[in-house]
Amino acid sequence: QAKADGKGRARLFEPAMDAHLLVRKAFEADLRAALQRGEISVHYQPLLDTATRSICGYEALMRWQHPTRGWVSPAEFIPVAEDTGLIDALGEWVMRHALQEAAGWPDHFTVAVNLSAVQFRGATLSRMVMSALAAAGISPGRLHLEITESVLLAASEQTLSTLHQLKELGVRIAMDDFGTGYSSLSYLRCFPFDTIKIDQSFVRDLSTGPEALSVVQLIISLGASLGMETTAEGVETEAQYACLQALGCTHMQGYLFGRPKPASELGHVGAGMPQDGTPDSGPSQTLL
Numbered sequence: 001q002a003k004a005d006g007k008g009r010a011r012l013f014e015p016a017m018d019a020h021l022l023v024r025k026a027f028e029a030d031l032r033a034a035l036q037r038g039e040i041s042v043h044y045q046p047l048l049d050t051a052t053r054s055i056c057g058y059e060a061l062m063r064w065q066h067p068t069r070g071w072v073s074p075a076e077f078i079p080v081a082e083d084t085g086l087i088d089a090l091g092e093w094v095m096r097h098a099l100q101e102a103a104g105w106p107d108h109f110t111v112a113v114n115l116s117a118v119q120f121r122g123a124t125l126s127r128m129v130m131s132a133l134a135a136a137g138i139s140p141g142r143l144h145l146e147i148t149e150s151v152l153l154a155a156s157e158q159t160l161s162t163l164h165q166l167k168e169l170g171v172r173i174a175m176d177d178f179g180t181g182y183s184s185l186s187y188l189r190c191f192p193f194d195t196i197k198i199d200q201s202f203v204r205d206l207s208t209g210p211e212a213l214s215v216v217q218l219i220i221s222l223g224a225s226l227g228m229e230t231t232a233e234g235v236e237t238e239a240q241y242a243c244l245q246a247l248g249c250t251h252m253q254g255y256l257f258g259r260p261k262p263a264s265e266l267g268h269v270g271a272g273m274p275q276d277g278t279p280d281s282g283p284s285q286t287l288l
């Protein structure tokens, strides 16, 4: 651990720090090359309509398969992509890819794409989305953009005006991971979201005590009174499904209904190449 430097003293890097920096630089270089090398792909996780318990869309989730690192988790590479600015290129690639894929799904299926706060920096985001929609020939109402509170943290005029531009296009805006940030409720007043996505931590704790249940109940009734849809994330058990249905949650997502998988395994027209050994396959996989 490096201590704060005294005045006039040269900062000495310890070997361990150097090594860490090298590892980080190598990771960045790999990520920079990943798109051209065809290592980036998109997996799709089903979104279910609670009332009918049928699929009504998919969320696009970015995947990186490196030849020696194997599958790298988005939790690991998205922050690096944000720090380096690579997220703009990766985000645009996912947007265009997911919309092209969605063009092969039934007409009423929605497609959700996650956006990083960094993508709101420039003034080009809404133009990029418009262009991607046009290229895929998809109606804007089928696109759901998921943002987290980090987008609203700065709450610059620029960010809000981009959100309003997107909304005017007819795109729907969802607040992802709701309830995990510093000021979830106040962000709901900033912008007329179409959907609240209840963070999976609340869903996971539904059975462990009355607190999570009360919070989920509150979020769902809040959503209903604001005219917003509510999607529960991370639904893994029938008990959670029954509980959320009883509370009036309009949509659900989770391993109970399906893990994220490559487009080729969704069973719709327009599927690409099959893939094996994906990071999302696991013992509790439920086939619909």
Ligand code: C2E
Residues within 6 Å of the ligand: 045, 060, 061, 062, 073, 074, 075, 078, 091, 094, 114, 115, 116, 146, 176, 177, 200, 233, 234, 235, 236, 253, 254, 255, 256, 260
């Ligand atoms: P998120 O948008 O909240 O996505 C939900 C995450 O929960 C996904 O993890 C998904 O695989 C996982 N998940 C879904 N159902 C279950 C379940 O029943 N149980 C459990 N334990 N997990 C479940 P993933 O794919 O690793 O993505 C993590 C995060 O990385 C995403 O959270 C999102 O914030 C970010 N991310 C992924 N793809 C993109 C992207 O294309 N752009 C940006 N900006 N961020 C992305």
Ligand code: MG
Residues within 6 Å of the ligand: 059, 114, 146, 176
């Ligand atoms: Mg999401």
Ligand code: MG
Residues within 6 Å of the ligand: 176, 177, 197, 199, 200, 233
């Ligand atoms: Mg989420």
Ligand code: MG
Residues within 6 Å of the ligand: 177
């Ligand atoms: Mg998340």
